Amino acid sequence: MEAFLKHAASLKPKVATLTPETKNRVLHVMAQALIDSKDLILKANAKDMQYAKQNALSAALLDRLFLDEKRIESMASSIQTIAKLKEPVGRVLDGWVTDEGLRIEKISVPIGVIGIIYESRPNVTADTAALCFKSGNVAILKGGKEAFYSNSAIAATLRECLEKNGLDKDLISLLPDSSREGVANLIVQDKYVDLIVPRGGESLIHYVSKNATVPVVKHDKGLCHIYIDEIVDEQKALEIVKNAKCQRPGVCNAVETLLVHQAVAPSILPKIYKLLKDEGCSFYGDEGAKKFLDIPLATKENFATEYLDKILNIKVVKDLENAIEHIQTYGSGHSEAILTKNYANAEYFLNKVDASCVYVNASTRFTDGGAFGFGAEVGISTNKLHARGPMGINELTTYKYKIYGQGQIRG
C-alpha cells in the first residue's frame, strides 16, 4: 500500500501542470472509450448483478448498481460535460501589491492525491475520476464491493485512455486493497494522501471521520426542515412541501420535519395532510399538530430521524423564533427553508439559521450541484470547512500564493 500511495503522490506535479487542452482532449477520449467498451462493462456489471441477487441485496441497491446501454451513454455524456467545465486550475482568486511592492497572486491549484470512498453506483467511478483528472488531482477510488466488477471495468477503460495518450495510467486507480483494512490504512496515510471524500452510510462516514489523519470532506446526512411562516402563499407552500418530501424522499435534501406557525396551522395542516397522504406519506405530529390531524405523537427521536422515506414530522410553533430554535436543535446544517411573505422574517431566518443552504420560498431539493449549475458534482459536503454544501469541481482545488519580487528583503 505504501509503495502504491508513494507512486500516486509522485505523479502530483505531472497532473497538476497538464494544459487544459490536454485534459479536455483526454476526457473526450474517455467518454468515447466508455461507449466503445460497453459490452465489456455490461458483462462486468452482469457479474455484479448476479452476485447481488444471490446475496439478496435490496431492490433499491440493485437499481443503483444496474447498468444498461443508456446508463453507460449517460456516464459518457457526464464526462463530456466535465470536459466543457471552465478550467478549475489557475484561477486568480485574489491579488494585490504589498507595501513593499511585492505582487501577490492567490491562485487555485490542485489538492493532490484524493481518495474517494463510495458505494454501489458505478457511474460515480467515472464521474469522480473525471472530476479529479480535470482538476489536476490524482484519484484513488474505493467503490463498494457489490460493484467490484463494474468499477474495475470502468476504471480499466479510463486508465487505458490515459496510457494511450502518453499519461501515467495511475493518475486514476482503484484502491488495491478494497477491504475494510485497506480503507483503514488509506485514511491514515497523510504523508501521501491530501484529502479523503467519503460518500455513503452514516457508519462509514463516522468511521472515516473518527480515524482519518488525512483531512476529510464528508458527505453524510441531511435532516432538513421547512418552516411555514405566519403570512404565506398557501398554494405555493403546499407545492413546495410536497416537492421537498415526495419528489425523491431517499435523498439528503428531502425535508423530514415541517414546522408550521400556529396562525396558519388550522387552515394549512389539513390540506398538507390530504395532499401528502395521496402521495403515500405517513406522519408524526406534536400536540399542536394533533389538534388538527389524527396522527401518532412525534417523539424527540422522530424529530432526530432522517427518514429517507415518505414520512413527515409536523410541529406547530408559536413563532419564527421557536421554529429556528427547533432547527438549531435537530437540524444537521444541510438545507433549511422558510416560506413567507414577510421580508423581515425571511432575512432573519436566512441570517440566523446555521446551515450550508438556507432558502426562502423554494424547495430544499435544490441543494445539489446540478441544480446549482455546477455542471457536475463531487457530492454535497456536510463539512463546515473547505467545502460546504454542493461541492463542484472548484472545491477539488486549494490555493497557493505566488509572490513576485524585485529583490525585496524583510525589514
Added chain:
Amino acid sequence: MEAFLKHAASLKPKVATLTPETKNRVLHVMAQALIDSKDLILKANAKDMQYAKQNALSAALLDRLFLDEKRIESMASSIQTIAKLKEPVGRVLDGWVTDEGLRIEKISVPIGVIGIIYESRPNVTADTAALCFKSGNVAILKGGKEAFYSNSAIAATLRECLEKNGLDKDLISLLPDSSREGVANLIVQDKYVDLIVPRGGESLIHYVSKNATVPVVKHDKGLCHIYIDEIVDEQKALEIVKNAKCQRPGVCNAVETLLVHQAVAPSILPKIYKLLKDEGCSFYGDEGAKKFLDIPLATKENFATEYLDKILNIKVVKDLENAIEHIQTYGSGHSEAILTKNYANAEYFLNKVDASCVYVNASTRFTDGGAFGFGAEVGISTNKLHARGPMGINELTTYKYKIYGQGQIRG
C-alpha cells in the same frame, strides 16, 4: 467540560449576528481596558516570570513570556487594528441566478466555536480572542501553563468588557481544564467545537492532528528553500539569502537550505559563506558545495531538519529540475523561493513547486499575515485545505448559500 462546551456552542447564533458597529465598539473598549488593567496584568505576569525562572525555562521562552507596559500597549493597539479591519462576516463571495430563477448568494459566515491551543506569548490571548470576536466566533483559548496567570488576567479583562457591554462573557473563555487531558477532551468534541487551531511545537501539532475529530488547521513547521538559478543578480541574491537566514532564524519562514545552480556556485558560494559567517552562521554542504567551502558534509538528516537557528544547508544542483526535485523531497510546503533573471524558469518554478507561498526574487521571510497586509494574523497555516499559508481574519469564516426563490420546486 461538556456543559461548558454546550454553553459555548449555544452562544454561536448571538455572536454571529452582532453588528459590525457593536463588535468594533466593544473591541475599542477592550483595548482601553487592557491599558487600564496594566497593573493587574503586569502583576500576574510577574508571577508567571517568577515561576518560569524557578523552573529554569530558557531565555528565549522567558523573553516570549515577559510583559511590560510597552508590550501591553502594543497588545491594545493590535486590538484597535483588528477593530479597523474590514468586516469579515457577510461578504458576498459569489452569486448567480440558476436556470430555474433561484437567486443564489454565497456569503461568508462565522465558523462557530474555535479552540485555539498555543504557547508562551500572552499577547496571543488578546489577539486571537479579538480576531475570533470580530469574525463572529466563540473563542476557547488554551495557552501554555507557563503563562497561566498572564493569560487569566488578560482574558478576565476582555470578558469583563463583554459583560459590561451587555454581551455574554463566555464569548471568550479559557479552557477550564488546561491539562493534557483537557486538551485531549476538547479536540474530540466535534458536536460543539467547529475548529481547532494548534500553534506550537511539533509534538503538540502531531498529537492534535492525530487525535482530533474536530477539524484542525495546523500551524507547524517550515522547512524552506531558496534556489539560486543560473542567471541571477548576485548582489540581490546575497541580500535575500542573508535576510532569509539571519534576520530572524527562529521562525518558520526562515530558510534552512540553499540550492545553488552549478554555474554560479564557484562565484557566489564563497561570498555567501563570508557574508553569513560574519552573521554567526554555521553550514553543512553536499559534495558540490564542499568543493568551494570547507564545511561539514550535509546528511539526509540535515536536509530534513528545521534548524530554527543560524545554520544553513548548502547544495549545488545541476539545474532547475534538480532543485525542484530536492524541494519536493525535503520541503514542508511552506515557503520556497527562486532567485533568477530567467522568465521561463521563474514561471516554471512558481507553477511546479507545491507550497503555500512560492517566491521569485524575494525573501521567504514575507510569509506572514503582517507582511501580506492582513492587519493581524491567526498564524501561518500548514494545512492544504480551508486556510493555506498566512491566515487572516477572513480565514476564520466559512460560507453558506442563501437561496432566494419565488415558489420554485424541483422538476
